[in-house]
Amino acid sequence: MEVPPVCPICGKEGQNARLIGSASYCNAAGAPSGGSVWCEAVCTDCDVDLRFTSKKGVPSVWYLIAPEKSQLLRLLSNDEVEAITNKMQRYKAIGAKWNALLLRRRPGDEIWRYQFNDKHTGITVVRNGLPIACFNTIGSL
Ligand SMILES: [Zn+2]
Helix, strand or coil: CCCCCCCCCCCCCEEEEEEEEEEEEECCCCCCEEEEEEEEEEECCCCEEEEEEEEECCCCCCEEECCHHHHEEEEEHHHHHHHHHHHHHCCCCHHHHHHHHHHHHCCEEEEEEEEEECCCEEEEEECCCEECCEEECCCCC
16 A cells, blocks of 8 residues: 555554555556545544545655544434435445444534535534545435
C-alpha cells in the first residue's frame, strides 16, 4: 500500500487495506499521462470504513466513507428510524445494508439525514458530531 491506512477518528492504523481499483491514462499521443488508485480499509476499533483515492503524484489521505458535516440536514427521531427500518425490511439486500448501518451505532451516536446531491438525501450515523457512515438508495430517504 502506497500510504498506510490511518483512521481519522482514533489515529490508529486501519486493517484489511486492499486495492479496489486503478486506472492509468494516456494523452492524445498515446503516452502515459498519470493514473489513479482507489483503496479501502477498515478501522475495527471504531467500526468505520476508510477510503483512499489518489492521482499519481498528488498527495492524498485516508478518509471516512461518510458525508461531510456540511451535508447534514436533520437529526432523526427514534420513531423516524423505526419507520425507515420497517420500510427497509421489505427489501432483502437493502434491508441487510440498513441493519448493518444501525449496528454501527454506539451509545450516544445519532442517526441523521444528509443531502448527497442536488436532489437526493441519505442517512448517516453521527458520532461526536462527525458523520462516520452512510446509507443511500436510488431515491431519497
Ligand atoms: Zn479508528
